[in-house]
Amino acid sequence: MKVRDEQACRRALVEYGKRLAEDGLIEGTWGNLSVRLDEETMLITPSGLGYERLREEDICKVRLKDGSWTGTHKPSSERRLHAGIYLAREDVWAVVHTHAAGCVTFAACGKDLRVGEETFVCAAYGVSGSGRLAKNCVRALGKARGCLLAHHGVVCVGGSLEEAYEWSLRAEKMAGEWLDGAI
Numbered sequence: 001m002k003v004r005d006e007q008a009c010r011r012a013l014v015e016y017g018k019r020l021a022e023d024g025l026i027e028g029t030w031g032n033l034s035v036r037l038d039e040e041t042m043l044i045t046p047s048g049l050g051y052e053r054l055r056e057e058d059i060c061k062v063r064l065k066d067g068s069w070t071g072t073h074k075p076s077s078e079r080r081l082h083a084g085i086y087l088a089r090e091d092v093w094a095v096v097h098t099h100a101a102g103c104v105t106f107a108a109c110g111k112d113l114r115v116g117e118e119t120f121v122c123a124a125y126g127v128s129g130s131g132r133l134a135k136n137c138v139r140a141l142g143k144a145r146g147c148l149l150a151h152h153g154v155v156c157v158g159g160s161l162e163e164a165y166e167w168s169l170r171a172e173k174m175a176g177e178w179l180d181g182a183i
């Protein structure tokens with residue numbers, strides 16, 4: 001398996017965190033991003049820190065198998081969900097999780113969302129940060145590029161942060177278009 005350059009990954013997480021905030025996909029400290037470093041570890045955004053002041057050294061390093069971590073901040077409370085995806089999908093190198101408004105509306109109804117050729121299945125409900133949510137998410141995701149989390153938000157994956165980010169934008173745009181058409 002490939003290994004990613006840690007410093008470059010930290011830089012990318014900071015950059016894409018800011019972009020997601022600018023694009024209105026995440027507000028305040030809601031939503032989180034991660035990148036897989038290798039077979040055993042991921043880098044993930046910290047818990048409770050606004051994206052506008054996020055720095056490379058604030059990013060946390062987490063072991064996928066047991067959730068143990070290093071860094072000056074506590075990793076995102078959704079780390080189990082991110083880790084679960086990396087353990088289930090060798091092709092995934094980045095995960096973007098947001099509470100973007102259009103996707104949340106779909107997720108509140110428990111509806112699947114069509115995004116181009118993909119179907120984002122809505123995962124069964126699980127409490128935020130729980131092992132059950134992680135399990136339900138991995139099951140709903142299957143081999144797709146993303147899935148919804150009932151009454152919660154959306155998760156997009158990719159071979160790179162850029163790819164996962166693009167799917168996040170695309171999913172939110174599609175959710176908005178479906179909702180506009182439904183009114």
Ligand SMILES: [Zn+2]
Pocket residue numbers: 031078097098099128152153
């Ligand atoms: Zn969330």
